[in-house]
Structure formats: structure tokens, C-alpha cells
Amino acid sequence: MKYSFTLKYQLGDADSDHEQIVERLFEAGCDDATIGVGQPGRIALAFTRESTDAWSAIYTALRDVKRAIASARLVEAGPDFVGLTDVADVAGVTRQNMRKLMLTHASQFPLPVHEGNPSVWHLSDVLAWLMSRGGYAVSVDLIEVAKSTKQVNLAKEARELEPRVTRQLSALVA
Structure with a gap:
């Protein structure tokens, strides 16, 4: 493939x-x-x-x-870091529809990596959430790629953490 x-x-x-x-x-x-x-x-x-x-x-x-x-x-x-417009394009909906989904399901919608203007999410998190809701034509291959690129980006960032910080924060950020 x-x-x-x-x-x-x-x-x-x-x-x-x-x-x-x-x-x-x-x-x-x-x-x-x-x-x-x-x-x-x-x-x-x-x-x-x-x-x-x-x-x-x-x-x-x-x-x-x-x-x-x-x-x-x-x-x-x-693909990994995305805004609502990017997710809407992938899911085949409008940005307004994606924003409405985010606001209507605020407690279940994936947390952003960065909350601001604009907010940024991991693509795999939002696609998995959309798939769990049903009714969205999302490629399983794209989800697999997005999950893998997320892991690469997280591993790259984790390299820079101090071991002491990792130990102390692991239980607090879950």
C-alpha cells in the first residue's frame, strides 16, 4: 500500500x-x-x-x-498539526460545520495541542473522534499515517524533557 x-x-x-x-x-x-x-x-x-x-x-x-x-x-x-479548516477539508465538511461540532460536543471533542488563535489539534485525534461518531468518510489509511506522524512528533519533543520532569509530571498531566 x-x-x-x-x-x-x-x-x-x-x-x-x-x-x-x-x-x-x-x-x-x-x-x-x-x-x-x-x-x-x-x-x-x-x-x-x-x-x-x-x-x-x-x-x-x-x-x-x-x-x-x-x-x-x-x-x-x-500530517499531524491541523486547524479546523484542515480537518473540515479532510472530513468533507465546511469549517463552520466543524466548528459547530467542536462547540456542540465541547466535553468530548479532542483537546487542542495549542489553544489560541488559531487552535491546533493532532489530526489523528480529531479523525478518530469523527470516526467514532459515524457518518464521516475518513480514510483509515490517513488515520494510520496521522497516528504515526503524531508519534514521531511526540517522540522528537520528548527527547528534550529532563528525566526528573518526566517523572514528576507523568501523573499530573494525564
């Missing part, structure tokens, strides 16, 4: 030759990615990777990129 996802990286100072980077990525097995180099010091790879499951597709892509560009630091894996 083919899985589509995006990996965004920050590049090291030594990796500024985009042509060379593209060549190294291709040689490392990233020939199934469209590569974007618009922002200085950054690179985005939009993958469509064949694999047995979404996690394997994402894991092998992460490994291949790291093999090609050792200095690359993962910024974000997607």
Missing part, C-alpha cells in the same frame, strides 16, 4: 548545496519523495512510499533521510 506524508528538516551549515542534497537523498532511497528547498536552511520531503503499514513507511523514510543527510534535524512530520 502507498502512504503519503511529509518530513520537514533543518539542515546543518555544511549542507547548503541543494543539488548535492537531492542527489544524496535519491541515492539513499528517497526517490519516492518530492523535495522542496524554498526556505534557507530547511528542506521538506513529500513522500508517497510503498510499505506494509504507515509506521514502516515513515520509519524507513526517516532512516533514509538521516543516512543521506546526517546533520538534518527533524522539524516536523505530517
